[in-house]
Amino acid sequence: MPLPADDHTGSRIREQRRLARLTQRELADRIPYSLSLLNQVECGARPATPGFVAAVAHALRMDASRLAGPPAVTSLRPERLLALVGPIREALDRYDLGPNPDLAEVRPAPELIAEADALCRQVRATHLRAAAKALPALIVESTQTVWTAPSTAMWKALASAYRTAHDVVLKLDHPDLSRVALDRMGWAASRASDPCIEAVQRYKRATLWRCATSLPLIASGQSLLAGETSREALAVAGQLHLGAATVAAKNDDATAVEAHLAAARELADRVGGEAGDVHWLSFGRANVTLHELGASIAMRNFDEALGQARALKLPDSTLTSRRARYLVDRALVEMEAGSAKASLKFLAQARQVAPEQTRHLPGTRATIRGLVHMSRRAPESLGGMARWIGL
Structure with a gap:
C-alpha cells in the first residue's frame, strides 16, 4: 500500500482521529460541524477553517498547531535539541581561527585520538546524545592541538571528529549543519594526506546530497x-x-x-x-x-x-545502527505488503535495539503514517508508537 501523497491539515486530522481510535461519526458528534464537512476536509476537498481546526483540536485534546502546521521531524523539544546541536555548531566554527588563547587545558594527543575513535563507536551503537555531548570539547581541543602541535595522527583524529559530527547532526535532522561538518572533514582530511579518509568524505557528501x-x-x-x-x-x-x-x-x-x-x-x-x-x-x-x-x-x-x-x-x-536500519526497512516493506501486525513487530524491535536512531529515521515516520492510513481505528500499540515519534 503506497503512502498517500497528500500532507495537509485534513490528512493530519484524519491521522490524529484514527490515533484517537475514533470514527468520523464519533468525531463529528464531538464538534459543531457536520459529518459531511469533516469527511470533505479529511480528503482535501474542503479547506479547514481556523474555527474548524480549533474545534477538532479541542475534541482531540491537543494543540491546534499539531493539526494546522507541518508534522514534527524530531521528538526532542526544541530547547533540548538546541542544547545538543548549538555547541557542535560553535565548535565547527573555530576551525580556521588558529590557537585559542582562552583554552586553559587540552588533553594529550593520544587521549584525543582514542576519544575520536570511541565517539565513532558510540554513534554506531546509536548512543547519539552521549556522542553529541562529548563532541564539542573533542573538536575544540583537537583543533587547538593541530594548530599548536600538528601531526598526521591528529589531523586524522580531527577529520574523524568532524565525520562523527556529520553523522550526529544528520540523525538529529540538521542536514545543513551536517554539510558544514563534511566541509570541515575535507579540510582536515586533506592535511592528513590520507586518500582513504578523503574518499570517505566524498562518499558522505555524495550520499547526503544525492x-x-x-x-x-x-x-x-x-x-x-x-x-x-x-x-x-x-x-x-x-x-x-x-x-x-x-x-x-x-x-x-x-x-x-x-x-x-x-x-x-x-x-x-x-x-x-x-x-x-x-x-x-x-x-x-x-x-x-x-x-x-x-x-x-x-x-x-x-x-x-x-x-x-x-x-x-x-x-x-x-553494528547496532545497521541492524536498526534493517528492522525499520523491514517494517516499511511489511506495511507496504499490508502486513500491519508484522510491520509493528519490526518497528518495536528497532525501537528496542536503537531507540534514538529509530525515532529519527524517515522510514519510521513513513511506516507509522502508512499504518495509520491502513487502520480504521489505530490499535493502542500503534498510537503509542506515533506519540513516541511526535506524530
Missing part, C-alpha cells in the same frame, strides 16, 4: 584510490560503489544500481568477511545486501524488497 554532483563525487573518490590494493582501500572503494548504487536508486536507474552492486560484491569477496574495523563503514557482504534492499525500497519495488528483507540474515557482528 543530486547531479553526487556521481562526480563518487568518481573523484574512486580516483583517489586508483592503484591502491590494501584491505582498507578495497573496503572504501566498495563503499563508494554502494554510495553510487544509492544515488542511482534515487534516480530510478536500475541498470546503474545493479552495476555498482555487482562491483561492490566483487570487492566484498576480495576483502573477505565484514570490514567493520575500516573507518566504521562495516563494508562486507551483509552491507552489500542491505544496500540492495535499500535500493529496491528507493525504487518502490516493494515485492522484490519484501523477498529480500525476509531472506536476509544479518551476522551477529552487525
Whole structure:
C-alpha cells in the first residue's frame, strides 16, 4: 500500500482521529460541524477553517498547531535539541581561527585520538546524545592541538571528529549543519594526506546530497584510490560503489544500481568477511545486501524488497545502527505488503535495539503514517508508537 501523497491539515486530522481510535461519526458528534464537512476536509476537498481546526483540536485534546502546521521531524523539544546541536555548531566554527588563547587545558594527543575513535563507536551503537555531548570539547581541543602541535595522527583524529559530527547532526535532522561538518572533514582530511579518509568524505557528501554532483563525487573518490590494493582501500572503494548504487536508486536507474552492486560484491569477496574495523563503514557482504534492499525500497519495488528483507540474515557482528536500519526497512516493506501486525513487530524491535536512531529515521515516520492510513481505528500499540515519534 503506497503512502498517500497528500500532507495537509485534513490528512493530519484524519491521522490524529484514527490515533484517537475514533470514527468520523464519533468525531463529528464531538464538534459543531457536520459529518459531511469533516469527511470533505479529511480528503482535501474542503479547506479547514481556523474555527474548524480549533474545534477538532479541542475534541482531540491537543494543540491546534499539531493539526494546522507541518508534522514534527524530531521528538526532542526544541530547547533540548538546541542544547545538543548549538555547541557542535560553535565548535565547527573555530576551525580556521588558529590557537585559542582562552583554552586553559587540552588533553594529550593520544587521549584525543582514542576519544575520536570511541565517539565513532558510540554513534554506531546509536548512543547519539552521549556522542553529541562529548563532541564539542573533542573538536575544540583537537583543533587547538593541530594548530599548536600538528601531526598526521591528529589531523586524522580531527577529520574523524568532524565525520562523527556529520553523522550526529544528520540523525538529529540538521542536514545543513551536517554539510558544514563534511566541509570541515575535507579540510582536515586533506592535511592528513590520507586518500582513504578523503574518499570517505566524498562518499558522505555524495550520499547526503544525492543530486547531479553526487556521481562526480563518487568518481573523484574512486580516483583517489586508483592503484591502491590494501584491505582498507578495497573496503572504501566498495563503499563508494554502494554510495553510487544509492544515488542511482534515487534516480530510478536500475541498470546503474545493479552495476555498482555487482562491483561492490566483487570487492566484498576480495576483502573477505565484514570490514567493520575500516573507518566504521562495516563494508562486507551483509552491507552489500542491505544496500540492495535499500535500493529496491528507493525504487518502490516493494515485492522484490519484501523477498529480500525476509531472506536476509544479518551476522551477529552487525553494528547496532545497521541492524536498526534493517528492522525499520523491514517494517516499511511489511506495511507496504499490508502486513500491519508484522510491520509493528519490526518497528518495536528497532525501537528496542536503537531507540534514538529509530525515532529519527524517515522510514519510521513513513511506516507509522502508512499504518495509520491502513487502520480504521489505530490499535493502542500503534498510537503509542506515533506519540513516541511526535506524530
